[in-house]
Amino acid sequence: MKIMKIMKTRNRWQTPYLAALVAAFGLVAVFSIAASAQQSEEILIRNATILTASHGTIENGSILIRNGRIAAVGKAAEVKGSAGTKVIDATGMFVTPGFVDSHSHTALDSINEGSLSVTAMVRMRDVINDTDINIYRQLAGGMTTIHQLHGSANAIGGQNSIIKLKWGRPVEEMIVSDAPRTIKFALGENPKRSNANFPGVARRFPATRMGVEETIREAFTQGREYMQAWDNYEAARKRGENPLPPRRDLKLEAMADVLRGKIDIHSHCYRADEIVMLLRLCEEFGIRVHTLQHVLEGYKVAPEIARHGASASILPDWWAYKMEAYDAIPFNAAVMTRRGIVVSIHSDSNEHARRFYQEAAKMMKYGDLTEEEALRLVTLNPAVQLRLDKRIGSIDIGKDADLVIFNGHPFSVYSRPEMTMIEGTIYFDRKQDLASREKLAKEKKDLIEREKKAPTQAQPTQPGRPPVPTLSEDDLDGHLHGYPRQNQKQ
Amino acid sequence: MRNSKFQLTAGLAIAAVILGLKLAAIQPAAARAFDGEAYAIVNARIVTVTGSTIPKGALVIRNGLIEAVGADISVPGDARLIDASGLTIYPGLFDAYTNLGLRPAPTPAGPAAADPTQAFLAQLAAPPSSTGLLPEVTVLDQMQVNATTFDQQRAAGITTVLTGPRNGIYQGQSAVINLGGESPEKLILKAPFSQNIGFNAVRGSYPGSLMGVFSFLRQSLLDARHYREAWTRYRQSPRGNQRPEVNKSMDALQPVINGEMPVIFNVSSVREIKRAVTLAEEFNLKYLLSGAQQSYQIADYLKSKNATVLLSLSFPQKPAGLEDPESESLNTLRERAKAPETAMILHKAGVRFAFTSGNLVRPGDYIVNAARAIEAGLPKDEALRALTINAARILGVSEQLGSIEKGKVANLVLTTGDLFDRNSRVRHVFVDGRKFDIKAPEAPQGRNGPGGPNGTGGTGSGRGPGAAAAPSATATMLAAGTWMLTVQTPADEVTSTLTLTQDGESLNGEVSTPFGNARITEGRIRGSEVMLNYSLSVQGQTMPVSMRGRIEGNSIRGTMEAMGQNFNFTGAKRPNQ
Known part of the structure; x- marks a missing residue:
């Protein structure tokens, strides 16, 4: 079954991709999309305004995609396909790199292992929910890669995962397998539980910023001892001895890899004092904070952050929703960018992630970033923070064909994505989405009717297992991030 | 013919066996009080499952075993005669994953709240909490049964189940039991069978989230390996080696990490199934998947993994009192429509499976739902095998159970017609050769509309959606x-x-x-x-x-x-x- 077919020039949006999804019926559809990954073909996106995010804007430009990668980008007159190339005529359209969210909690069955203050052993990739409808909604907003972070309940949270939003593909294909390993740290009110008190759950250490620092120091120290134990073991083996190996401890293994620089630290933080504390603490152990997350007071200590070499992934303009957020300013991105810090904007929200480009646009207003600097906040810079800038984040030859086609300039509130592709495969097509709605509505109606006609088939069962509760970031902050949280169940 | 001179006279009984009486067409005399262990069921249609069906034959039970079966066999004179004209004999049905007969396990205590600094230091120092780590619990530890515990299951034709604890993460060791006797020691056919695993978070302590559950599982399997290594070294050379501590949980995990005892993962969604398979492969565990409601989406994947599925027949149902049908998602509706097809899809893909009831509130719905699977395309004989011989094979008891053959355990169901026919009724059940008569339901059918109340504890002994007891007008006003x-x-x-x-x-x-x-x-x-x-x-x-x-x-x-x-x-x- 040929599912994805891009017509030549005329009827260019009539790709029967989603229609096939619907036609394949039932949940088998989820897997039959596998057939749509036709990466071997050439696709030409023709005659668009291309915002490359790395080397300026190309008017009347074309992009040639081969085997899922960008094979050529330039003026339309210079970039041509061959005879069999599928052509997408994008006259009047704008093309941007797929957006990269450096701080997301989308498509996860649990977010916080909130029981302990150090949970370096848990891994987000164990709990990815590849059927979360938010994946599709964010694709519709041009998002293509997300950094799935552990929550901020603990001073040291879990190991994060990075996925591409290949809606309909199984989780093992979504995971960016060659991405670096990262871990979540958290400072301030959330790990010390200032705003959340859960009935039935005992309060725990730490309850102050001092305690948070001590918690991290203790974990580093234990990680160092663990490394030492294994080094001693290896040394003994080299001497020809045969000692009992030390017990493998998944938590301390992760801490040891943090100390070895094999796992990047991404730390949730707000206040200037705690930011500087973490930079100094890491320097004491000979390591670097890779990315500061949220960083609301980053503008106050931008020279210190720059000197340390950390990057900053920020909330664009949220403030005053809790005590530690009172000193936030929307000029944060611009101030830090001008200090030479690699800055990205993140969503931290299923809702903001659907209109991520608008968040970037605000940063032209606050602090006079250039258009390309603003675009990089949601494309190339987060790619750098995820160490994936060789693969994604800009429209350059050799990079993954993760692209968004807008019907207008992405920084206009009147614009919207028409199509989103990842590695040359279309995962969102607005026209097809609209066309499929009627069919989906009919399918639903038919199923409801079928149940009505079915003779008394209700089979009472014992209640199923309840969902495993997950501590959300809203719970910790004592406020809602954007819209009220929706039930993750579809 | 069955006259009193044979009664309780050992010599004559033996003579009767030797002489043999052709009973295929004999009408019984009035039943007598007879407390023997031998039964002769005659004039029955016999569905043997492993052999061909006998349109009209007899079956002799002695000492709990099938002594003889066939169209034309001699029936011993000392056997109590049952005329089964119009009845069909099937092997007793299996329910391949339950927690029947077990009292709830004590909830493991959480960590001491005490001094937070101490608790914190303990947290960092200690291996992950052992909450949820109860692999050493056995069915014998937890079984609590009496004469009526399994009434409802027997009334539904279920005579053998896998039962196991269901609390926590490592839940304990399951056992295959027969639903006949009154003491745990007599019920157990095979123990232990498996270690049961649930992806259940522990509230208030680690692991308190789903991802913590996976880290916990991986850590404890690593610990079990380390334990094995330490003890192996110590046993080989006690001199010069430190003696490891004994840990009963780690001991209980040894057959699991050695691949000698399978684990059963209780899973339903595709991603849960894949998480289970991934974990099992990482640690080379033998495994079975129980529940597996969404397995129809990944039948080929399961086949490629050579997985064994204990497929739940607890189909999703429309919520009671749903005001707006439109409020349900398309996926929810699709799931409900697809559920009965799952067995057919697994069968077509060649996936090995047996049925479980998924703890249906009314055990009688088990066969009703199996019949729905047949309506959805599963061949009838495959449905029967999933309830009998295939379950027996998966549970490792097919030498003695799962079909009607000479020498097998006399677990039998006698129905008034085809097992899957809605109008059929279970008349008698034999478990280990012991006869249980099933009373017809007291009230006619009726309360089977969507949203009808769940029938827990219903006294109806028939099957079908209407078998629950009618509300009693005499209920005392205790609760208001x-x-x-x-x-x-x-x-x-x-x-x-x-x-x-x-x-x-x-x-x-x-x-x-x-x-x-x-x-x-x-x-x-x-x-x-x-x-x-x-x-x-x-x-x-x-x-x-x-x-x-x-x-x-x-x-x-x-x-x-x-x-x-x-x-x-x-x-x-x-x-x-």
Whole structure:
């Protein structure tokens, strides 16, 4: 079954991709999309305004995609396909790199292992929910890669995962397998539980910023001892001895890899004092904070952050929703960018992630970033923070064909994505989405009717297992991030 | 023909066996009180499952075993005769994953709250908490049965089940049991069979989240390997090696990591199934997948993994009292439509499977749902095999069970017609050669519409959706009023207020908790036993809660199940004002 077919020039949006999804019926559809990954073909996106995010804007430009990668980008007159190339005529359209969210909690069955203050052993990739409808909604907003972070309940949270939003593909294909390993740290009110008190759950250490620092120091120290134990073991083996190996401890293994620089630290933080504390603490152990997350007071200590070499992934303009957020300013991105810090904007929200480009646009207003600097906040810079800038984040030859086609300039509130592709495969097509709605509505109606006609088939069962509760970031902050949280169940 | 001169006379009985009586067409005389262990069932249609079906034949049971079966066999004179004209004999049915006959395990205690600094230091120093790590629990430890425990299952034709503890992560060791005897020692056919694993978070301590559960599972399997290594070294050379500590949980995990004992993962969604398979492959575990409701989406994947599925016949159902059908998602509707097809899809893909009831409230629905699987395309003989011989093979008891063959255990079901015919009725069941007569339901069918009340504890012994007992008009008015409840959680006591009204056996009302308020969605009282279901919205998630308790005067006590855990509660009725 040929599912994805891009017509030549005329009827260019009539790709029967989603229609096939619907036609394949039932949940088998989820897997039959596998057939749509036709990466071997050439696709030409023709005659668009291309915002490359790395080397300026190309008017009347074309992009040639081969085997899922960008094979050529330039003026339309210079970039041509061959005879069999599928052509997408994008006259009047704008093309941007797929957006990269450096701080997301989308498509996860649990977010916080909130029981302990150090949970370096848990891994987000164990709990990815590849059927979360938010994946599709964010694709519709041009998002293509997300950094799935552990929550901020603990001073040291879990190991994060990075996925591409290949809606309909199984989780093992979504995971960016060659991405670096990262871990979540958290400072301030959330790990010390200032705003959340859960009935039935005992309060725990730490309850102050001092305690948070001590918690991290203790974990580093234990990680160092663990490394030492294994080094001693290896040394003994080299001497020809045969000692009992030390017990493998998944938590301390992760801490040891943090100390070895094999796992990047991404730390949730707000206040200037705690930011500087973490930079100094890491320097004491000979390591670097890779990315500061949220960083609301980053503008106050931008020279210190720059000197340390950390990057900053920020909330664009949220403030005053809790005590530690009172000193936030929307000029944060611009101030830090001008200090030479690699800055990205993140969503931290299923809702903001659907209109991520608008968040970037605000940063032209606050602090006079250039258009390309603003675009990089949601494309190339987060790619750098995820160490994936060789693969994604800009429209350059050799990079993954993760692209968004807008019907207008992405920084206009009147614009919207028409199509989103990842590695040359279309995962969102607005026209097809609209066309499929009627069919989906009919399918639903038919199923409801079928149940009505079915003779008394209700089979009472014992209640199923309840969902495993997950501590959300809203719970910790004592406020809602954007819209009220929706039930993750579809 | 069956006259009294054979009665209880050993010599003559032996003579009768030697002489042999051709009984294929013999009409029985009036039944007599006869307490022997031998039965001869004659004039029956016999579905042997492994051999061909005998249109009209006889079957002899002695000492709990099938002594003879065939169209034309000699029937011993000492056997109690059962004329089964019009009846069909099937092998007793299996339910391949249950927790029948087990009392709830004690909820493992959470960590001591004490001094937070100490708790913190302990946290960092200690291996992950052993909460949820109870692999050493066995069925014998937890079994609590009496003569009526399995009445409903037998009435549904179920004679053999896999049962195992269901609390926590490593839940303990399952066993294959026959649903006949009254003492655990007599029921057990095979123990242990498996280690059961559930992806259940532990509230208030580690692992408190799904991802923590996976880290916990991986860590404890690594620990079991380390334990094995330490003990192997010590046993090989006790001199010069430190003696390791003994740990019963680690001991219980040894056959698991050595691939000698399978684990059963209780899973339903595609991603749960894949998580289980990934974990099993990482640690080379033998595994079975129980539940597996969404397995129809990944039948080829399961085939490629050579996986074994204990497929639940507890199909998803429309929620009771759903006001707007449109409010359900398309996926939910698709799931319901697809559920009965799952067995057919697994069969076509060549995946090995047996059926489980998925703890259906009314065991009688088990066969009804198997019949729905047949309607959805599963060949009837495959459905029967999934209930009998295939289950026996998967559970490692096919030498003695799962079909009607000479020498096998006399687990039999006698029905009035085809097993899957809705009008058929189970008449007799034999378990280990012991006969159980199944009474016809007292009331005619009827309450089988969508949203009908769940029939827990129904006294109906037939099967089919209407077998639950009619509400009793004589139910005593025990429950109505306001109750102050105290629920014991590992970290804290949580108080709640329960306001109930009672109408016959049905209970309505509200519950008020520190987590929020909720209406009782389902409530019932039978005698002094109370059952209440409701759903709380906690931290943005729907949390179903199920309470079971017993009222004594103005006090109530029982257990509350929420988030996969059981909590004890006590309470008192507030005096009328």
